[in-house]
Amino acid sequence: RQVASDASFHSVSFSESNHPRVLITGGLGQLGVGLAKLLRKRFGKNNVILSDIRKPTDNIFYSGPFIYSDILDYKNLREIVVNNRITWLFHYSALLSAVGEANVPLARAVNITGLHNVLDIAAEHNLRLFVPSTIGAFGPTSPRDPTPDLCIQRPRTIYGVSKVHAELMGEYYHYRYGLDFRCLRYPGIISADSQPGGGTTDYAVQIFHDAIKTGKFQCNLKPDTRLPMMYIDDCLKATLEVMEAPAEALSMRTYNISAMSFAPEELVQEVQKHVPELQVTYSVDAVRQAIADSWPMNFDDSNARRDWGWKHDYDLPELVTTMFSFLGSDSR
Ligand code: AKB
Numbered sequence: 449r450q451v452a453s454d455a456s457f458h459s460v461s462f463s464e465s466n467h468p469r470v471l472i473t474g475g476l477g478q479l480g481v482g483l484a485k486l487l488r489k490r491f492g493k494n495n496v497i498l499s500d501i502r503k504p505t506d507n508i509f510y511s512g513p514f515i516y517s518d519i520l521d522y523k524n525l526r527e528i529v530v531n532n533r534i535t536w537l538f539h540y541s542a543l544l545s546a547v548g549e550a551n552v553p554l555a556r557a558v559n560i561t562g563l564h565n566v567l568d569i570a571a572e573h574n575l576r577l578f579v580p581s582t583i584g585a586f587g588p589t590s591p592r593d594p595t596p597d598l599c600i601q602r603p604r605t606i607y608g609v610s611k612v613h614a615e616l617m618g619e620y621y622h623y624r625y626g627l628d629f630r631c632l633r634y635p636g637i638i639s640a641d642s643q644p645g646g647g648t649t650d651y652a653v654q655i656f657h658d659a660i661k662t663g664k665f666q667c668n669l670k671p672d673t674r675l676p677m678m679y680i681d682d683c684l685k686a687t688l689e690v691m692e693a694p695a696e697a698l699s700m701r702t703y704n705i706s707a708m709s710f711a712p713e714e715l716v717q718e719v720q721k722h723v724p725e726l727q728v729t730y731s732v733d734a735v736r737q738a739i740a741d742s743w744p745m746n747f748d749d750s751n752a753r754r755d756w757g758w759k760h761d762y763d764l765p766e767l768v769t770t771m772f773s774f775l776g777s778d779s780r
Contacts, residue, residue, distance in 0.1 A: 467491035474541030476500040519562035547646025548607040559610030595744035635676035640774035668733035671713035679762035693756040706747035707760035
């Protein structure tokens with residue numbers, strides 16, 4: 449047993465030691481804190497380490513182990529994996545679609561070079577590795593309604609290209625070196641207590657905040673732009689489920705997951721059931737619109753449903769009700 453040192457997560461009790469030891473990279477983005485909460489409930493607080501290059505707020509720091517980790521620093525990452533006896537890694541560091549187009553060299557470094565570091569360390573240390581992919585891994589020549597798991601993937605964003613690369617490299621390491629790589633293609637994710645950073649689907653989160661704060665919302669996509677979307681709890685549930693699935697159940701290593709699909713005008717209608725006075729205008733962002741027009745409208749996730757029993761809980765009305773009960777629509 450490892451002797452406790454300065455960080456509290458070194459002192460793991462024997463009862464906790466059967467659980468995976470988890471590291472989450474990019475942990476302060478939209479999904480990491482929620483994932484850490486879910487995994488800590490299941491595996492014990494000290495067995496789940498959040499990491500990022502950003503400074504955490506006090507509440508994140510006190511809710512469980514947090515560590516500085518730069519995925520572009522190979523030695524730093526390897527040291528963290530070794531010192532903390534990590535067995536599962538969730539690799540969330542990435543630049544999203546819109547922000548990636550604004551800084552292609554940085555997106556290339558974080559999304560591609562960073563992934564290479566993670567893959568090598570995961571293979572070297574026998575980790576189970578989860579890498580999220582996205583609807584953005586498809587492009588204008590992919591079938592869009594519905595988009596199956598296996599089809600043409602020729603995305604036109606650096607984000608999409610890097611995610612196809614991640615899918616293929618992860619699968620290659622799996623077949624070549626036995627790496628336990630697992631990957632889900634996420635739709636746009638909608639969450640109340642964390643913000644997305646620089647994606648094309650961000651409007652679907654922003655509308656809730658603006659409806660409550662100002663009663664006015666300016667949408668940067670056209671009203672009929674249909675995209676697959678999912679509530680964060682479904683996304684995190686799927687992530688844990690695919691990581692816990694027995695290897696024999698997985699007929700593939702990269703799965704689409706789906707819950708609902710809507711266009712801004714449909715979301716607006718549903719939101720107006722809670723905030724009838726909401727005023728909506730459309731001011732289309734050309735970059736985001738072109739990206740959205742090249743992405744799936746509906747995701748075919750029948751393989752995930754068959755292989756490991758994927759089932760979503762939230763459709764559009766439940767999503768909207770849940771968002772408002774979280775954000776407190778009467779705090780206006
Ligand atoms: C984005 O819009 O870039 C992301 C995604 C769908 O992967 N939310």
